[in-house]
Amino acid sequence: MSKKIKSLLQQAKLYRSQGLMGEAEKKYKLVEELIKESDQLPNKQKLLNGLSKKIDSLNKEVKAIESAPTTPEMSEHVNELIKKLFSFSSKEKNESETALEGAIALAKFGQFEGALEEFGKLLKVKSQKFSAAKNILRCHLEMGDIESATDQMEKWEKDNMFSSDQLEKITVFFDDIVDKKGLRKELAVSKEPEEKVASEDELENGEEFLDISAVAISFDSGPYKGEQIELDVSFQSGNVISLIISSKDEALIENMKVDARLDDVHFYSPVAIFRGAGIVSAMTQIKSGPKKGDYSLDIKIESL
Amino acid sequence: MAVFNLKKREIECKIVFYGPGRCGKTTNLEYIFRAYKKQVEGEMVSINTEGDRTLFFDFLPMELGKIKGCDVRVQLFTVPGQVHYSSTRKLVLRGVDGIVFVADSLDVRREKNMQSLKDLQQNLKDYGLNIFKIPLVLQYNKRDLANTGMPIMSLEKMEKDLNRQLKAASLPASAVTGEGIGKTLQESLKLTLQSLQKQFNWAQK
Numbered sequence: 001m002s003k004k005i006k007s008l009l010q011q012a013k014l015y016r017s018q019g020l021m022g023e024a025e026k027k028y029k030l031v032e033e034l035i036k037e038s039d040q041l042p043n044k045q046k047l048l049n050g051l052s053k054k055i056d057s058l059n060k061e062v063k064a065i066e067s068a069p070t071t072p073e074m075s076e077h078v079n080e081l082i083k084k085l086f087s088f089s090s091k092e093k094n095e096s097e098t099a100l101e102g103a104i105a106l107a108k109f110g111q112f113e114g115a116l117e118e119f120g121k122l123l124k125v126k127s128q129k130f131s132a133a134k135n136i137l138r139c140h141l142e143m144g145d146i147e148s149a150t151d152q153m154e155k156w157e158k159d160n161m162f163s164s165d166q167l168e169k170i171t172v173f174f175d176d177i178v179d180k181k182g183l184r185k186e187l188a189v190s191k192e193p194e195e196k197v198a199s200e201d202e203l204e205n206g207e208e209f210l211d212i213s214a215v216a217i218s219f220d221s222g223p224y225k226g227e228q229i230e231l232d233v234s235f236q237s238g239n240v241i242s243l244i245i246s247s248k249d250e251a252l253i254e255n256m257k258v259d260a261r262l263d264d265v266h267f268y269s270p271v272a273i274f275r276g277a278g279i280v281s282a283m284t285q286i287k288s289g290p291k292k293g294d295y296s297l298d299i300k301i302e303s304l
Numbered sequence: 305m306a307v308f309n310l311k312k313r314e315i316e317c318k319i320v321f322y323g324p325g326r327c328g329k330t331t332n333l334e335y336i337f338r339a340y341k342k343q344v345e346g347e348m349v350s351i352n353t354e355g356d357r358t359l360f361f362d363f364l365p366m367e368l369g370k371i372k373g374c375d376v377r378v379q380l381f382t383v384p385g386q387v388h389y390s391s392t393r394k395l396v397l398r399g400v401d402g403i404v405f406v407a408d409s410l411d412v413r414r415e416k417n418m419q420s421l422k423d424l425q426q427n428l429k430d431y432g433l434n435i436f437k438i439p440l441v442l443q444y445n446k447r448d449l450a451n452t453g454m455p456i457m458s459l460e461k462m463e464k465d466l467n468r469q470l471k472a473a474s475l476p477a478s479a480v481t482g483e484g485i486g487k488t489l490q491e492s493l494k495l496t497l498q499s500l501q502k503q504f505n506w507a508q509k
Protein backbone atom coordinates (compact mmCIF):
# COMPACT_ATOMS: atom_id res chain seq x y z
CA MET A 1 0.00 0.00 0.00
CA SER A 2 2.48 2.61 1.08
CA LYS A 3 4.72 1.38 -1.73
CA LYS A 4 2.00 2.05 -4.24
CA ILE A 5 1.39 5.48 -2.81
CA LYS A 6 5.07 6.24 -2.93
CA SER A 7 5.29 5.28 -6.56
CA LEU A 8 2.24 7.39 -7.43
CA LEU A 9 3.71 10.36 -5.62
CA GLN A 10 6.95 9.94 -7.52
CA GLN A 11 5.06 9.93 -10.77
CA ALA A 12 3.13 13.01 -9.80
CA LYS A 13 6.36 14.76 -8.94
CA LEU A 14 7.91 13.92 -12.29
CA TYR A 15 4.85 15.00 -14.25
CA ARG A 16 4.74 18.23 -12.38
CA SER A 17 8.41 18.91 -12.99
CA GLN A 18 7.78 18.39 -16.69
CA GLY A 19 4.84 20.73 -16.72
CA LEU A 20 2.28 17.95 -17.11
CA MET A 21 -0.04 19.48 -14.54
CA GLY A 22 -3.21 17.59 -15.38
CA GLU A 23 -1.40 14.28 -15.16
CA ALA A 24 0.18 15.24 -11.84
CA GLU A 25 -3.14 16.25 -10.40
CA LYS A 26 -4.73 12.96 -11.39
CA LYS A 27 -2.07 11.04 -9.51
CA TYR A 28 -2.47 13.21 -6.44
CA LYS A 29 -6.20 12.64 -6.50
CA LEU A 30 -5.65 8.94 -6.81
CA VAL A 31 -3.38 8.97 -3.77
CA GLU A 32 -5.98 10.96 -1.90
CA GLU A 33 -8.57 8.30 -2.56
CA LEU A 34 -6.25 5.50 -1.57
CA ILE A 35 -5.44 7.17 1.72
CA LYS A 36 -9.07 7.87 2.48
CA GLU A 37 -10.08 4.29 1.82
CA SER A 38 -7.27 2.70 3.79
CA ASP A 39 -7.73 1.51 7.35
CA GLN A 40 -4.14 0.56 8.07
CA LEU A 41 -2.34 3.80 7.40
CA PRO A 42 -1.13 5.63 10.48
CA ASN A 43 -1.50 9.43 10.67
CA LYS A 44 -3.99 9.52 7.85
CA GLN A 45 -5.02 13.10 8.46
CA LYS A 46 -1.48 14.35 8.35
CA LEU A 47 -0.93 12.65 5.03
CA LEU A 48 -4.11 14.13 3.64
CA ASN A 49 -3.16 17.58 4.79
CA GLY A 50 0.22 17.32 3.16
CA LEU A 51 -1.42 16.15 -0.01
CA SER A 52 -3.94 18.92 -0.18
CA LYS A 53 -1.09 21.41 0.19
CA LYS A 54 0.56 19.82 -2.81
CA ILE A 55 -2.63 20.03 -4.81
CA ASP A 56 -3.11 23.66 -3.83
CA SER A 57 0.32 24.71 -4.93
CA LEU A 58 -0.15 22.75 -8.16
CA ASN A 59 -3.35 24.62 -8.82
CA LYS A 60 -1.60 27.90 -8.22
CA GLU A 61 0.97 27.00 -10.82
CA VAL A 62 -1.76 26.06 -13.26
CA LYS A 63 -3.45 29.41 -12.70
CA ALA A 64 -0.22 31.28 -13.37
CA ILE A 65 0.19 29.36 -16.60
CA GLU A 66 -3.36 29.95 -17.69
CA SER A 67 -3.32 33.63 -16.93
CA ALA A 68 -0.07 34.36 -18.75
CA PRO A 69 -0.59 36.78 -21.62
CA THR A 70 -0.91 35.02 -24.95
CA THR A 71 0.38 37.89 -27.01
CA PRO A 72 2.94 39.83 -25.02
CA GLU A 73 4.73 42.64 -26.81
CA MET A 74 8.09 41.42 -27.99
CA SER A 75 11.39 43.17 -28.39
CA GLU A 76 12.33 44.95 -31.60
CA HIS A 77 14.77 42.16 -32.32
CA VAL A 78 12.14 39.45 -32.08
CA ASN A 79 9.76 41.45 -34.22
CA GLU A 80 12.42 41.81 -36.90
CA LEU A 81 12.94 38.07 -36.75
CA ILE A 82 9.25 37.30 -37.06
CA LYS A 83 8.98 39.57 -40.08
CA LYS A 84 11.93 37.93 -41.69
CA LEU A 85 11.00 34.35 -40.93
CA PHE A 86 7.35 34.52 -41.80
CA SER A 87 7.22 36.47 -45.02
CA PHE A 88 7.10 33.92 -47.74
CA SER A 89 6.94 35.94 -50.91
CA SER A 90 9.44 34.50 -53.28
CA LYS A 91 12.37 36.58 -54.31
CA GLU A 92 10.75 37.48 -57.61
CA LYS A 93 7.96 39.18 -55.79
CA ASN A 94 8.65 42.74 -54.96
CA GLU A 95 9.92 44.15 -51.76
CA SER A 96 6.65 45.70 -50.68
CA GLU A 97 4.76 42.44 -51.00
CA THR A 98 7.30 40.76 -48.78
CA ALA A 99 7.00 43.65 -46.36
CA LEU A 100 3.24 43.25 -46.31
CA GLU A 101 3.54 39.57 -45.52
CA GLY A 102 6.02 40.30 -42.78
CA ALA A 103 3.69 42.85 -41.26
CA ILE A 104 0.78 40.42 -41.42
CA ALA A 105 2.93 37.84 -39.65
CA LEU A 106 3.60 40.35 -36.88
CA ALA A 107 -0.11 40.93 -36.49
CA LYS A 108 -0.75 37.20 -36.45
CA PHE A 109 1.66 36.86 -33.56
CA GLY A 110 -0.19 39.61 -31.75
CA GLN A 111 2.53 42.21 -32.27
CA PHE A 112 0.03 44.88 -33.20
CA GLU A 113 2.10 47.97 -32.44
CA GLY A 114 4.96 46.73 -34.56
CA ALA A 115 2.57 45.66 -37.28
CA LEU A 116 0.85 49.04 -37.32
CA GLU A 117 4.17 50.72 -37.87
CA GLU A 118 4.90 48.48 -40.85
CA PHE A 119 1.44 48.84 -42.35
CA GLY A 120 1.78 52.59 -41.90
CA LYS A 121 4.84 52.57 -44.12
CA LEU A 122 3.02 50.47 -46.69
CA LEU A 123 0.22 53.02 -46.93
CA LYS A 124 2.66 55.02 -48.99
CA VAL A 125 3.17 52.24 -51.48
CA LYS A 126 0.50 52.47 -54.10
CA SER A 127 0.16 48.76 -54.80
CA GLN A 128 -0.09 47.87 -51.11
CA LYS A 129 -1.97 50.72 -49.55
CA PHE A 130 -5.39 49.13 -49.85
CA SER A 131 -4.33 45.95 -48.09
CA ALA A 132 -2.33 47.95 -45.60
CA ALA A 133 -5.37 50.07 -44.74
CA LYS A 134 -7.55 47.05 -44.06
CA ASN A 135 -4.87 45.52 -41.90
CA ILE A 136 -4.43 48.74 -39.95
CA LEU A 137 -8.11 48.62 -39.08
CA ARG A 138 -7.82 44.98 -38.18
CA CYS A 139 -4.95 45.70 -35.79
CA HIS A 140 -6.80 48.51 -34.05
CA LEU A 141 -9.87 46.37 -33.68
CA GLU A 142 -7.90 43.39 -32.45
CA MET A 143 -6.66 45.67 -29.70
CA GLY A 144 -10.24 46.72 -29.04
CA ASP A 145 -9.48 50.27 -30.08
CA ILE A 146 -12.45 51.26 -32.20
CA GLU A 147 -11.76 54.94 -31.84
CA SER A 148 -8.37 54.81 -33.52
CA ALA A 149 -9.89 52.74 -36.29
CA THR A 150 -12.68 55.20 -36.98
CA ASP A 151 -10.28 58.15 -36.71
CA GLN A 152 -8.10 56.47 -39.30
CA MET A 153 -10.98 55.99 -41.68
CA GLU A 154 -12.12 59.56 -41.32
CA LYS A 155 -8.64 60.77 -41.98
CA TRP A 156 -8.30 58.64 -45.10
CA GLU A 157 -11.58 59.96 -46.34
CA LYS A 158 -10.62 63.55 -45.71
CA ASP A 159 -7.22 63.13 -47.33
CA ASN A 160 -8.70 61.42 -50.35
CA MET A 161 -6.39 58.51 -49.84
CA PHE A 162 -8.66 56.05 -51.59
CA SER A 163 -11.16 55.95 -54.40
CA SER A 164 -14.78 55.90 -53.29
CA ASP A 165 -14.92 52.28 -54.36
CA GLN A 166 -12.05 51.34 -52.16
CA LEU A 167 -13.30 53.41 -49.30
CA GLU A 168 -16.58 51.61 -49.42
CA LYS A 169 -14.85 48.26 -49.34
CA ILE A 170 -12.77 49.38 -46.42
CA THR A 171 -15.92 50.41 -44.58
CA VAL A 172 -17.56 47.08 -45.26
CA PHE A 173 -14.44 45.32 -44.04
CA PHE A 174 -14.47 47.41 -40.89
CA ASP A 175 -18.17 46.79 -40.23
CA ASP A 176 -17.65 43.13 -40.70
CA ILE A 177 -15.00 42.86 -38.03
CA VAL A 178 -16.93 45.10 -35.70
CA ASP A 179 -19.91 42.82 -36.03
CA LYS A 180 -17.88 39.69 -35.71
CA LYS A 181 -16.23 40.91 -32.57
CA GLY A 182 -19.47 42.16 -31.13
CA LEU A 183 -18.05 45.67 -30.90
CA ARG A 184 -21.04 47.29 -32.55
CA LYS A 185 -22.50 48.57 -29.30
CA GLU A 186 -19.35 50.54 -28.68
CA LEU A 187 -19.77 52.54 -31.82
CA ALA A 188 -21.33 55.84 -30.85
CA VAL A 189 -23.40 56.19 -33.99
CA SER A 190 -24.05 52.78 -35.33
CA LYS A 191 -24.30 52.81 -39.05
CA GLU A 192 -26.46 50.50 -41.09
CA PRO A 193 -24.13 48.03 -42.73
CA GLU A 194 -24.02 48.91 -46.36
CA GLU A 195 -25.06 46.53 -49.04
CA LYS A 196 -22.03 44.79 -50.39
CA VAL A 197 -21.95 44.90 -54.13
CA ALA A 198 -18.65 43.93 -55.55
CA SER A 199 -18.32 44.50 -59.25
CA GLU A 200 -15.87 42.75 -61.48
CA ASP A 201 -13.33 45.53 -61.65
CA GLU A 202 -13.35 46.08 -57.93
CA LEU A 203 -11.63 42.80 -57.54
CA GLU A 204 -8.86 43.81 -59.84
CA ASN A 205 -7.04 46.46 -57.97
CA GLY A 206 -3.79 44.60 -57.94
CA GLU A 207 -4.80 42.36 -55.09
CA GLU A 208 -3.64 38.83 -55.25
CA PHE A 209 -6.05 36.19 -54.26
CA LEU A 210 -5.14 34.31 -51.16
CA ASP A 211 -5.09 30.57 -51.16
CA ILE A 212 -8.30 29.43 -49.58
CA SER A 213 -8.12 26.01 -47.99
CA ALA A 214 -11.66 25.67 -46.71
CA VAL A 215 -14.88 27.60 -46.41
CA ALA A 216 -17.68 27.70 -43.91
CA ILE A 217 -21.00 28.82 -45.30
CA SER A 218 -23.76 30.12 -43.06
CA PHE A 219 -27.35 29.95 -44.20
CA ASP A 220 -30.16 32.19 -43.16
CA SER A 221 -32.87 30.21 -44.90
CA GLY A 222 -33.64 26.74 -46.18
CA PRO A 223 -32.99 23.42 -44.46
CA TYR A 224 -29.66 24.62 -43.04
CA LYS A 225 -31.05 27.80 -41.61
CA GLY A 226 -28.91 29.04 -38.78
CA GLU A 227 -26.23 26.47 -39.41
CA GLN A 228 -22.72 26.61 -40.71
CA ILE A 229 -21.44 24.09 -43.19
CA GLU A 230 -17.73 23.56 -43.57
CA LEU A 231 -16.29 22.33 -46.83
CA ASP A 232 -12.74 21.81 -48.04
CA VAL A 233 -11.58 23.60 -51.13
CA SER A 234 -10.39 21.13 -53.70
CA PHE A 235 -9.21 23.58 -56.28
CA GLN A 236 -8.77 27.29 -56.69
CA SER A 237 -8.21 29.45 -59.69
CA GLY A 238 -7.95 33.11 -58.85
CA ASN A 239 -11.16 34.11 -57.17
CA VAL A 240 -13.04 30.94 -58.03
CA ILE A 241 -12.88 28.05 -55.60
CA SER A 242 -14.20 24.55 -56.16
CA LEU A 243 -15.75 22.42 -53.48
CA ILE A 244 -17.07 18.90 -53.47
CA ILE A 245 -20.50 18.18 -52.04
CA SER A 246 -21.11 14.56 -51.25
CA SER A 247 -24.05 13.00 -53.06
CA LYS A 248 -25.35 12.01 -49.63
CA ASP A 249 -25.80 15.61 -48.65
CA GLU A 250 -29.10 16.02 -50.45
CA ALA A 251 -30.29 18.92 -48.39
CA LEU A 252 -27.25 20.95 -49.28
CA ILE A 253 -27.48 20.05 -52.95
CA GLU A 254 -31.12 21.11 -52.95
CA ASN A 255 -30.17 24.36 -51.36
CA MET A 256 -27.49 25.31 -53.86
CA LYS A 257 -28.25 26.80 -57.21
CA VAL A 258 -26.17 28.49 -59.83
CA ASP A 259 -26.21 32.25 -59.26
CA ALA A 260 -27.23 31.79 -55.65
CA ARG A 261 -25.63 34.41 -53.50
CA LEU A 262 -23.92 33.30 -50.29
CA ASP A 263 -23.82 36.29 -48.05
CA ASP A 264 -21.92 34.92 -45.15
CA VAL A 265 -18.93 32.78 -45.97
CA HIS A 266 -15.81 32.27 -43.90
CA PHE A 267 -12.82 31.79 -46.16
CA TYR A 268 -10.00 30.00 -44.41
CA SER A 269 -6.60 30.92 -45.75
CA PRO A 270 -3.18 30.07 -44.37
CA VAL A 271 -2.79 33.58 -42.99
CA ALA A 272 -6.21 34.28 -41.61
CA ILE A 273 -9.90 33.68 -41.80
CA PHE A 274 -11.79 36.14 -43.93
CA ARG A 275 -15.46 36.74 -43.90
CA GLY A 276 -17.03 37.61 -47.16
CA ALA A 277 -19.58 36.76 -49.79
CA GLY A 278 -19.65 34.54 -52.83
CA ILE A 279 -21.79 33.53 -55.75
CA VAL A 280 -22.32 30.00 -56.94
CA SER A 281 -20.93 30.13 -60.44
CA ALA A 282 -21.23 26.48 -61.41
CA MET A 283 -22.58 23.26 -60.07
CA THR A 284 -22.05 19.98 -61.83
CA GLN A 285 -22.47 16.38 -60.96
CA ILE A 286 -19.28 14.37 -61.28
CA LYS A 287 -19.76 11.65 -63.83
CA SER A 288 -16.81 9.36 -63.23
CA GLY A 289 -13.97 8.51 -60.93
CA PRO A 290 -13.93 8.00 -57.18
CA LYS A 291 -16.16 10.99 -56.59
CA LYS A 292 -18.81 9.85 -59.04
CA GLY A 293 -22.25 11.11 -58.08
CA ASP A 294 -20.91 13.92 -55.91
CA TYR A 295 -21.30 17.51 -56.92
CA SER A 296 -18.58 19.94 -57.77
CA LEU A 297 -19.52 23.42 -56.76
CA ASP A 298 -17.73 26.55 -57.92
CA ILE A 299 -17.99 29.64 -55.84
CA LYS A 300 -16.82 32.97 -57.08
CA ILE A 301 -15.48 35.01 -54.22
CA GLU A 302 -17.14 38.37 -54.35
CA SER A 303 -15.59 40.14 -51.48
CA LEU A 304 -13.18 39.34 -48.76
CA MET B 305 10.10 26.79 -47.58
CA ALA B 306 13.34 25.89 -49.24
CA VAL B 307 15.13 28.80 -50.81
CA PHE B 308 17.57 28.09 -53.60
CA ASN B 309 20.15 30.34 -55.02
CA LEU B 310 21.48 28.28 -57.86
CA LYS B 311 23.95 30.87 -59.02
CA LYS B 312 25.60 31.07 -55.65
CA ARG B 313 24.85 27.40 -55.08
CA GLU B 314 23.10 28.00 -51.80
CA ILE B 315 20.18 26.19 -50.36
CA GLU B 316 18.19 26.92 -47.24
CA CYS B 317 15.56 24.61 -45.82
CA LYS B 318 13.20 24.52 -42.89
CA ILE B 319 12.77 21.65 -40.46
CA VAL B 320 10.01 21.81 -37.87
CA PHE B 321 9.93 19.88 -34.59
CA TYR B 322 6.30 19.01 -33.95
CA GLY B 323 4.60 17.11 -31.16
CA PRO B 324 2.31 17.38 -28.14
CA GLY B 325 2.92 19.85 -25.34
CA ARG B 326 5.85 19.10 -23.05
CA CYS B 327 7.19 16.22 -25.16
CA GLY B 328 10.65 17.76 -25.38
CA LYS B 329 10.82 19.74 -28.63
CA THR B 330 12.51 22.73 -27.09
CA THR B 331 14.88 20.46 -25.17
CA ASN B 332 15.85 18.87 -28.51
CA LEU B 333 16.82 22.23 -29.94
CA GLU B 334 18.64 23.24 -26.79
CA TYR B 335 20.71 20.11 -26.98
CA ILE B 336 21.49 20.67 -30.66
CA PHE B 337 22.42 24.25 -29.87
CA ARG B 338 24.96 23.10 -27.31
CA ALA B 339 26.27 20.04 -29.10
CA TYR B 340 26.66 21.54 -32.57
CA LYS B 341 27.98 24.95 -31.61
CA LYS B 342 30.21 25.09 -34.67
CA GLN B 343 27.37 24.69 -37.11
CA VAL B 344 25.05 27.06 -35.34
CA GLU B 345 24.74 30.34 -37.14
CA GLY B 346 24.08 32.97 -34.49
CA GLU B 347 21.72 32.48 -31.61
CA MET B 348 18.84 30.28 -30.65
CA VAL B 349 15.71 32.32 -30.16
CA SER B 350 13.01 30.99 -27.84
CA ILE B 351 9.73 32.73 -27.32
CA ASN B 352 8.25 31.26 -24.19
CA THR B 353 5.47 31.84 -21.77
CA GLU B 354 4.93 30.85 -18.14
CA GLY B 355 6.53 27.57 -17.14
CA ASP B 356 8.95 27.49 -20.09
CA ARG B 357 6.23 26.54 -22.48
CA THR B 358 6.81 27.62 -26.01
CA LEU B 359 4.49 30.47 -26.89
CA PHE B 360 5.40 31.17 -30.50
CA PHE B 361 8.37 29.08 -31.53
CA ASP B 362 12.02 28.27 -30.98
CA PHE B 363 14.33 29.11 -33.82
CA LEU B 364 17.82 27.78 -34.43
CA PRO B 365 19.65 28.60 -37.68
CA MET B 366 22.46 26.27 -38.74
CA GLU B 367 25.07 26.32 -41.41
CA LEU B 368 26.05 22.84 -42.50
CA GLY B 369 28.76 23.65 -44.98
CA LYS B 370 29.04 22.18 -48.46
CA ILE B 371 26.93 19.21 -49.38
CA LYS B 372 27.23 18.02 -52.97
CA GLY B 373 28.69 21.31 -53.99
CA CYS B 374 26.01 23.41 -52.35
CA ASP B 375 26.19 25.52 -49.26
CA VAL B 376 23.42 24.14 -47.11
CA ARG B 377 21.72 26.11 -44.38
CA VAL B 378 18.87 24.85 -42.30
CA GLN B 379 16.44 26.61 -40.03
CA LEU B 380 15.18 24.52 -37.14
CA PHE B 381 11.88 25.47 -35.58
CA THR B 382 9.73 24.09 -32.81
CA VAL B 383 6.02 24.69 -32.59
CA PRO B 384 4.13 25.36 -29.37
CA GLY B 385 2.72 21.98 -28.45
CA GLN B 386 -0.11 23.05 -26.22
CA VAL B 387 -3.51 22.49 -27.75
CA HIS B 388 -4.77 26.04 -27.48
CA TYR B 389 -1.94 27.50 -29.54
CA SER B 390 -3.20 25.84 -32.66
CA SER B 391 -3.16 28.88 -34.92
CA THR B 392 0.44 29.71 -34.05
CA ARG B 393 1.38 26.11 -34.56
CA LYS B 394 -0.04 26.19 -38.02
CA LEU B 395 1.68 29.44 -38.84
CA VAL B 396 5.07 28.10 -37.78
CA LEU B 397 4.54 25.02 -39.91
CA ARG B 398 4.10 27.06 -43.02
CA GLY B 399 6.75 26.49 -45.65
CA VAL B 400 8.12 23.40 -43.93
CA ASP B 401 10.49 21.10 -45.82
CA GLY B 402 10.96 18.35 -43.26
CA ILE B 403 9.40 17.31 -39.97
CA VAL B 404 10.61 15.69 -36.79
CA PHE B 405 7.66 14.44 -34.83
CA VAL B 406 8.69 14.20 -31.18
CA ALA B 407 6.51 11.72 -29.31
CA ASP B 408 6.43 11.48 -25.54
CA SER B 409 7.22 8.01 -24.22
CA LEU B 410 5.29 8.56 -21.00
CA ASP B 411 2.29 6.28 -20.71
CA VAL B 412 0.08 9.14 -19.66
CA ARG B 413 0.79 11.03 -22.90
CA ARG B 414 -0.25 8.26 -25.22
CA GLU B 415 -3.38 9.90 -26.50
CA LYS B 416 -1.76 13.31 -26.73
CA ASN B 417 0.81 11.86 -29.12
CA MET B 418 -1.87 10.53 -31.38
CA GLN B 419 -3.89 13.71 -31.29
CA SER B 420 -0.86 15.77 -32.14
CA LEU B 421 0.02 13.55 -35.08
CA LYS B 422 -3.50 13.94 -36.37
CA ASP B 423 -3.27 17.69 -35.91
CA LEU B 424 -0.04 17.64 -37.91
CA GLN B 425 -1.68 15.73 -40.70
CA GLN B 426 -4.56 18.18 -40.86
CA ASN B 427 -2.32 21.24 -40.84
CA LEU B 428 -0.13 19.80 -43.56
CA LYS B 429 -3.18 19.04 -45.59
CA ASP B 430 -4.36 22.59 -45.26
CA TYR B 431 -1.08 23.64 -46.83
CA GLY B 432 -1.52 21.12 -49.62
CA LEU B 433 1.07 18.75 -48.15
CA ASN B 434 0.76 15.06 -47.48
CA ILE B 435 2.03 13.51 -44.27
CA PHE B 436 2.88 10.34 -46.15
CA LYS B 437 5.07 12.18 -48.59
CA ILE B 438 6.78 14.83 -46.53
CA PRO B 439 10.21 13.92 -45.11
CA LEU B 440 9.24 12.77 -41.63
CA VAL B 441 11.16 11.30 -38.73
CA LEU B 442 9.45 10.02 -35.58
CA GLN B 443 11.40 10.42 -32.39
CA TYR B 444 10.37 8.49 -29.29
CA ASN B 445 11.67 10.82 -26.61
CA LYS B 446 12.31 10.53 -22.88
CA ARG B 447 13.64 6.96 -23.11
CA ASP B 448 15.93 7.77 -20.17
CA LEU B 449 12.88 7.51 -17.92
CA ALA B 450 12.94 3.74 -18.40
CA ASN B 451 15.70 3.57 -15.79
CA THR B 452 13.71 5.46 -13.20
CA GLY B 453 10.78 3.09 -13.06
CA MET B 454 8.38 5.64 -14.47
CA PRO B 455 5.65 4.11 -16.58
CA ILE B 456 6.65 4.53 -20.20
CA MET B 457 5.48 2.83 -23.34
CA SER B 458 7.49 0.18 -25.14
CA LEU B 459 8.92 1.12 -28.52
CA GLU B 460 6.77 -1.54 -30.11
CA LYS B 461 3.66 -0.01 -28.70
CA MET B 462 4.63 3.45 -29.90
CA GLU B 463 5.41 2.11 -33.34
CA LYS B 464 1.99 0.55 -33.44
CA ASP B 465 0.25 3.68 -32.19
CA LEU B 466 1.96 6.16 -34.41
CA ASN B 467 3.85 4.52 -37.22
CA ARG B 468 1.79 1.58 -38.36
CA GLN B 469 0.52 3.34 -41.44
CA LEU B 470 3.10 6.05 -41.82
CA LYS B 471 6.10 3.74 -41.88
CA ALA B 472 8.38 6.70 -41.33
CA ALA B 473 11.92 6.53 -40.03
CA SER B 474 11.75 6.28 -36.25
CA LEU B 475 14.21 6.25 -33.39
CA PRO B 476 14.39 6.33 -29.60
CA ALA B 477 16.00 9.32 -27.94
CA SER B 478 16.44 11.36 -24.82
CA ALA B 479 16.68 15.07 -25.26
CA VAL B 480 17.94 15.35 -21.68
CA THR B 481 20.91 13.03 -22.10
CA GLY B 482 21.31 13.83 -25.80
CA GLU B 483 21.06 10.24 -26.84
CA GLY B 484 19.60 9.88 -30.32
CA ILE B 485 19.22 13.63 -30.82
CA GLY B 486 22.06 14.03 -33.30
CA LYS B 487 20.86 10.94 -35.11
CA THR B 488 17.35 12.33 -35.35
CA LEU B 489 18.64 15.54 -36.89
CA GLN B 490 20.91 13.74 -39.32
CA GLU B 491 18.14 11.44 -40.46
CA SER B 492 15.78 14.33 -40.94
CA LEU B 493 18.35 16.33 -42.90
CA LYS B 494 19.13 13.35 -45.09
CA LEU B 495 15.50 12.78 -45.95
CA THR B 496 14.78 16.47 -46.43
CA LEU B 497 17.72 17.08 -48.74
CA GLN B 498 16.91 13.93 -50.70
CA SER B 499 13.37 15.11 -51.15
CA LEU B 500 14.48 18.57 -52.23
CA GLN B 501 16.90 16.93 -54.64
CA LYS B 502 14.03 15.00 -56.18
CA GLN B 503 11.94 18.12 -56.48
CA PHE B 504 14.53 20.63 -57.53
CA ASN B 505 17.57 18.67 -58.61
CA TRP B 506 19.99 20.99 -56.88
CA ALA B 507 22.97 18.69 -56.34
CA GLN B 508 26.01 18.86 -58.57
CA LYS B 509 26.27 15.86 -60.78
Ligand SMILES: Nc1nc2c(ncn2[C@@H]2O[C@H](COP(=O)(O)OP(=O)(O)OP(=O)(O)O)[C@@H](O)[C@H]2O)c(=O)[nH]1
Pocket residue numbers: 017018019323324325326327328329330331332356357358359382383384385386445446447448449477478479480481
Ligand atom coordinates in the same frame (compact mmCIF):
# COMPACT_ATOMS: atom_id res chain seq x y z
N1 LIG C 1 13.39 12.76 -18.52
C1 LIG C 1 13.28 13.47 -19.63
N2 LIG C 1 12.68 14.67 -19.61
C2 LIG C 1 12.59 15.37 -20.75
C3 LIG C 1 13.13 14.90 -21.98
N3 LIG C 1 12.89 15.81 -22.93
C4 LIG C 1 12.26 16.83 -22.33
N4 LIG C 1 12.08 16.58 -21.01
C5 LIG C 1 11.42 17.43 -20.00
O1 LIG C 1 10.09 17.65 -20.39
C6 LIG C 1 9.68 18.98 -20.07
C7 LIG C 1 9.18 19.69 -21.31
O2 LIG C 1 10.23 19.85 -22.24
P1 LIG C 1 10.19 20.94 -23.41
O3 LIG C 1 11.38 20.71 -24.27
O4 LIG C 1 10.00 22.29 -22.85
O5 LIG C 1 8.88 20.49 -24.15
P2 LIG C 1 8.19 21.13 -25.43
O6 LIG C 1 7.82 20.00 -26.32
O7 LIG C 1 9.05 22.18 -26.03
O8 LIG C 1 6.88 21.76 -24.78
P3 LIG C 1 5.92 22.92 -25.38
O9 LIG C 1 6.81 24.06 -25.73
O10 LIG C 1 4.97 23.24 -24.27
O11 LIG C 1 5.24 22.34 -26.55
C8 LIG C 1 10.89 19.65 -19.46
O12 LIG C 1 10.77 19.57 -18.06
C9 LIG C 1 12.05 18.80 -19.94
O13 LIG C 1 13.14 18.81 -19.05
C10 LIG C 1 13.77 13.61 -21.97
O14 LIG C 1 14.27 13.11 -22.97
N5 LIG C 1 13.80 12.95 -20.77
Ligand SMILES: [Mg+2]
Pocket residue numbers: 329330331356357358382383384385
Ligand atom coordinates in the same frame (compact mmCIF):
# COMPACT_ATOMS: atom_id res chain seq x y z
MG1 LIG D 1 8.75 24.14 -26.42
